Amino acid sequence: MKEKETIFTKPVWVAIFAILCCALWGSAFPFIKKGYALMEIAATDAPKQIVFAGMRFFLAGVLILVFGSLMLKKKPILAKKAWPKIMILAFFQTILQYTFFYLGLAHISGSHGAIITPMSVFATVLLSGIFFKEDQVTPKKILGCLIGFAGVLCVVLPGSTLSGGIAYNGEGFIFISAITCGFSAILIKIFSQTIHPVFMCGYQFVIGGAVMQIGGLLAGGEISNMQGSAIAVLIYLAILSAVAYTLWSVLLKDNRASKIGIFQFTIPIFGVLLSALILKESVFNQWTLLALVLVSIGVALVNYEAKSKESL
Numbered sequence: 001m002k003e004k005e006t007i008f009t010k011p012v013w014v015a016i017f018a019i020l021c022c023a024l025w026g027s028a029f030p031f032i033k034k035g036y037a038l039m040e041i042a043a044t045d046a047p048k049q050i051v052f053a054g055m056r057f058f059l060a061g062v063l064i065l066v067f068g069s070l071m072l073k074k075k076p077i078l079a080k081k082a083w084p085k086i087m088i089l090a091f092f093q094t095i096l097q098y099t100f101f102y103l104g105l106a107h108i109s110g111s112h113g114a115i116i117t118p119m120s121v122f123a124t125v126l127l128s129g130i131f132f133k134e135d136q137v138t139p140k141k142i143l144g145c146l147i148g149f150a151g152v153l154c155v156v157l158p159g160s161t162l163s164g165g166i167a168y169n170g171e172g173f174i175f176i177s178a179i180t181c182g183f184s185a186i187l188i189k190i191f192s193q194t195i196h197p198v199f200m201c202g203y204q205f206v207i208g209g210a211v212m213q214i215g216g217l218l219a220g221g222e223i224s225n226m227q228g229s230a231i232a233v234l235i236y237l238a239i240l241s242a243v244a245y246t247l248w249s250v251l252l253k254d255n256r257a258s259k260i261g262i263f264q265f266t267i268p269i270f271g272v273l274l275s276a277l278i279l280k281e282s283v284f285n286q287w288t289l290l291a292l293v294l295v296s297i298g299v300a301l302v303n304y305e306a307k308s309k310e311s312l
Helices: 011-038 046-072 080-105 110-116 119-131 139-156 168-191 197-218 229-254 257-278 286-308
Strands: none
Touching: 011 046, 011 080, 011 110, 011 229, 011 257, 046 080, 046 197, 046 229, 080 110, 080 168, 080 197, 110 139, 110 168, 110 257, 110 286, 119 139, 119 168, 119 257, 119 286, 139 286, 168 197, 168 229, 197 229, 229 257, 257 286
């Protein structure tokens, strides 16, 4: 029996929602860098960076739970058996992924971070082939992964860190974050079959954000310069996370992981262009542009076959 079509399975709306999520995620790169500057957080001040991240995701989780409850007209109450899954997701999706992401982004430009991060797409595709029979890894997907990886190499090999050269705590941390993000997408797909994706997303952000704040504060990461523009940036980052991750979780629940993954090729595009606009980064050089093209082609290619086999 064919499942009832909803707004989250109709091709046009899937595309609109997915691109909106990607635009919001792309804007995170320059706004995090902007937040570091406004809050006077140095590139070497890891505790403050983690506290900043924790504040963002804790607030995002609260927003998701409040507005999710109003939207769904139900209390955000979960069964006891759901909490171990929430804890696992909070560890991978928020704590692990964003600890590495925030630490890594402090050492590279926003545009380069935006190009490296889509490695999560390739990780999602390869892991989907392991966990889901309908998402088999094909030669075309492997080719897409190789092309995308070549694009990442165009960024890291010429030397892209703020201090010059390749650093494990710059490009290396962003790479680890991207792989963790890909694994988290698989967990979301699995867990959202038995837990409402909105509440699942909200609670894992609250838990993950709280753990990051506590850990950062215990390490001496108190942020004192939280006024005006800095607060506005924090609120924006929280809202973008609340909107993007809630929508993406719902899309993952009702569609193949690789089906909506094709739209993630727009993340580096939004990230690079917004970094140039907001941070005034010089992005129009041969290496960055070549990397952007290759990563975008790779992300689109790994999902092309899945798309062509379905009635969209």
